[in-house]
Amino acid sequence: MNTDKRQRPLSDIFSLTHDQFVDAAFHRYGKKAYYSSPVYRQIMKNGQTDLSALDSADRIPQWLDQTEADLGPMRGKVVKRIDDGGVAKFVTRLDDGLDIESVIIPMHRRHTLCVSSQVGCRMGCRFCRTGKMGLIRNLDAGEIVEQIFTARHGLGVDVRNVVFMGMGEPLDNLDNVVQAIRVLEDQRGMDIARRYITVSTAGVVDGIDRLARLDDGPVNLAISLNAPNDEVRSRIMPVNRNNPMAALKASLLRYPLRKKSACFIEYVLIQGINDRPEHARALARYLKPLPVKLNLIAYNPTPDSGLQAPSPDAVEQFRSWLVAEKVFVRQRGEKGGAIMAACGQLGGKQRLSVPEHCR
Ligand code: SF4
CATH class of the missing domain: 3.20.20.70 (Aldolase class I)
Structure with missing residues (x-):
């Protein structure tokens, strides 16, 4: 098991708690919780994997594109x-x-x-x-x-x-x-x-x-x-x-x-x-x-x-x-x-x- 969750790709979102995801996003993209926290909630709480619906999408479209690519399709x-x-x-x-x-x-x-x-x-x-x-x-x-x-x-x-x-x-x-x-x-x-x-x-x-x-x-x-x-x-x-x-x-x-x-x-x-x-x-x-x-x-x-x-x-x-x-x-x-x-x-x-x- 990889214990350093900061090094994990975001496609591992199902393996990560909110704070671990925020931490991983910061280390990967330098983005703070203001940006990454809504991504986690949208996926893990609402089951919504279309990130373009997020309010913050207008501000950081490039990061969200990268994030979506990183998340990839659901694995199973x-x-x-x-x-x-x-x-x-x-x-x-x-x-x-x-x-x-x-x-x-x-x-x-x-x-x-x-x-x-x-x-x-x-x-x-x-x-x-x-x-x-x-x-x-x-x-x-x-x-x-x-x-x-x-x-x-x-x-x-x-x-x-x-x-x-x-x-x-x-x-x-x-x-x-x-x-x-x-x-x-x-x-x-x-x-x-x-x-x-x-x-x-x-x-x-x-x-x-x-x-x-x-x-x-x-x-x-x-x-x-x-x-x-x-x-x-x-x-x-x-x-x-x-x-x-x-x-x-x-x-x-x-x-x-x-x-x-x-x-x-x-x-x-x-x-x-x-x-x-x-x-x-x-x-x-x-x-x-x-x-x-x-x-x-x-x-x-x-x-x-x-x-x-x-x-x-x-x-x-x-x-x-x-x-x-x-x-x-x-x-x-x-x-x-x-x-x-x-x-x-x-x-x-x-x-x-x-x-x-x-x-
Ligand atoms: S999965 Fe089957 S073999 Fe394994 S512990 Fe449970 S009952 Fe026993």
Whole structure:
């Protein structure tokens, strides 16, 4: 990651906060914030890339011409959009020909956007299609932010919440994810408050601790737990071998949640793996001291995983065991299953579009 943002081309605008953009414009053109600040707002807040509409265009047409040339066309291109009963998945083709997927989830009035943080993932969770790809590369902060920009201004979606729950393990690409969060929450640009941003992890403990130390307060945290004990978890989530559940729990107890908020726990129920009554009891014991809300999700079968979906009755039974143990459970409907937009299903056909040199 290039840390000296003053040296970055302005085409990296999606990677830059307002102040970083102003700083970069000053170093590149010697123009002060009076000129560059409206450019940032026009693009990042209003989604307007025609800079000639700016008041200041009359005064500095030459600089704006240069700036427009520098900004160039938007980098990613939406190559596919698929809708399924309100949930929509769109595929963005990156500069190097790789595809990433983002999922639009309708909420009550506005929308949640599930974004990718990597192309592929090296965590290797058995139930996950993205994990089968392995890690191809990290996304930079701009490629993450551009997914939200595209949803808002390219597809006309009113995005309020952002969850890092798409392709990739965000804590395996933490520098870029943190920079993307800073850009997203900049009120002079995308203006998505930190309380509307959630980072979901498979349980990378040192990453959780780093996230806890973010300036200006932590983001919401979600843990993809999926097991009641180390034996089951290590079988389906290799990340558990170096980040056992006791260490994960200790990091969650340390995590500075906002007042009255909770950590979200994702539990994908898989037939014959993590669905027994003793699993529900052990899970309840594990969660007891933690301020959490549990999302119970029926596994969506994917080809070649060797894993089976539970029946609706089995999901309901497991939920009732947890409720009897006084666990707060939300049973999440699998909106988007038909378009492979459900949990652990992104990246299914990704290999078809991976350039030869990356395989
Ligand atoms: S579930 Fe998440 S962490 Fe696990 S392989 Fe899939 S993308 Fe990676």
